[in-house]
Amino acid sequence: MAEVLADMPRVRDAVFAAVAAARGEDGADAHAMTHSWVLTGPPGAGRSVAARAFAQALVCSDSAEIGCGRCQNCIDAATGAHTDIVQIIPQGSEILAAQARDHIIPAAHSLPTVAQWRVVIIEDADRLNAHAANSLLKTIEEPPASTAILMCAPSLAPDDFMPTLRSRCRHLYIPSPSTQHIVQLLVDEDKATPQDAHLAAVTSLHHIGRARRLVNMPSMQARRAQAINLAELVFHGDQAFQAVNSLLKAVDKEIAETYEEQDEKELRKLEESLGYGAKGKGVHKSTRGSAGDIKELQANQKRRRTRARTDILDLALVDFAAIYRDAMMLAAEAEEELVHPDFEPLARELADKGGMPALVEAQDAIRQCRERLRANVTPQLAFDGMLGRIRLAFKVR
Ligand SMILES: [Zn+2]
Structure with a gap:
């Protein structure tokens, strides 16, 4: 967990302070923890990575080291298999009220089963439509005592994100990662050569997801070259x-x-x-x-x-x-x-x-x-x- 947030010291400090408070540790600032958070930042800065690290820190059961990376809770969280961490990833262009009602609210109101916390991560929360946002107000304002809600929204200014929801949350800004950080990530996790990783980091304009696709997907590299070559083709007729x-x-x-x-x-x-x-009875009614x-x-x-x-x-x-x-x-x-x-x-x-x-x-x-x-x-x-x-x-x- 520490490595993931190493590039963002301010975020790391906020997360550690929050989890220390959540654990009731001696000397922790009790106000550092709150139940509802919104994570914003430029596209590709790693909001969901930060949210998952935060979730892992909350469920970690090591008493000495927050987000130890060794306990079963940490291992399950890191592989996306933790039963108390629910990730909502919108598929369409909007998150509809029905999805909020049927998935998000029940997930937030369930008790944790193995960890101390139940964590609901809402990716692309800017896609909540007005009805869905309204139906979440009460849950965001007062989640159950053992629930944390982490909403991620791509945005340069926190004000872009729905004011009614934002005013009920604490805000964490996730800055763009450094070139060096992206290179490290691509070399370690995607087995890219340092040279390819560096090129991907700068050409992606420090967008982690895009840099990753550039080193892993030949079609992305081809499309990049195609787009750039348009500048040459402009000089050649049609x-x-x-x-x-x-x-x-x-x-x-x-x-x-x-x-x-x-x-x-x-x-x-x-x-x-x-x-x-x-076939049979009741079919007509159900259609x-x-x-x-x-x-x-x-x-x-x-x-x-x-x-x-x-x-x-x-x-x-x-x-x-x-x-x-x-x-x-x-x-x-x-x-x-x-x-x-x-x-x-x-x-x-x-x-x-x-x-x-x-x-x-x-x-x-x-x-x-x-x-x-x-x-x-x-x-x-x-x-x-x-x-x-x-x-x-x-x-x-
Ligand atoms: Zn742990």
Whole structure:
């Protein structure tokens, strides 16, 4: 546990103080512990890692060392197998009131079975919709005496997270991890070479999950290179537009493959629970209202796919923008580390060809494209508009 939080001393101190208070240790500050917490921080900073470390510290049964890593509670917590730690991971774009009522509230109101604490971790708590948040107010305000609730939300400012919930919680800010910390993590846990790990740490802009995918998934590396190479293709006739076309197709295919099976399973399960395919008495009654339920499930599944596609394309655009940012650093002769050190020659070429005004304009075109994607403009339209602006900026005919 200590290693996980070593990079965030302020978080570690808060967690240790809270657990010492929870244990009633001599000299502990009794106010350091509270039942409901919200953990915020930039995307990829490791909020869920911190939440799991916190949970482990709470359930640890070693009397001398908090979160010892050796007791059975610690071992189960570290492998995600602890019965008193419940992790809520939203699947759709929203956490609905029904999920709060059927999963989160009962989990919070159960007594711990083997540890002193019951810990409920809610990932992406910013996806709680207004109804779900409302139904949780009472539980968050006054959880049972042996329950801790840890909500994680990606955000730079804690104010972004629902005020009604936030005002009932203590806040912990999880900062971005250092390059060195990410390198260590990838070398130790993912068996990456120090060189690959360093490249992943800087190109992911210190996003742990993304850095990890970069070293482990060839498709992520390929997509990063594809996005960066768009900057070169802009100078070659229609090639950038064609490349965008195939990028979008590849992403759609990947998403279809990722969700096909899951969508199908969820639909079958719902149909079964509604009595589809069943025979005999009572069947008619149980299928009432089912069309609406199926429609809702399918709408949710569609939203999940759209969100996943937007996330992937957004990451590609972050990569794309960074090559122009690198070009700017080189043009200004700034002593900044490059985000894509392995594409330095391309960054130099861009700096030579366009100069500052074109580089600024290109980054603004990319920013606009990201905004339009989030506003549900079709990807093709958003990308083509962006490429058009960049071509103009670099005076490509
Ligand atoms: Zn322990």
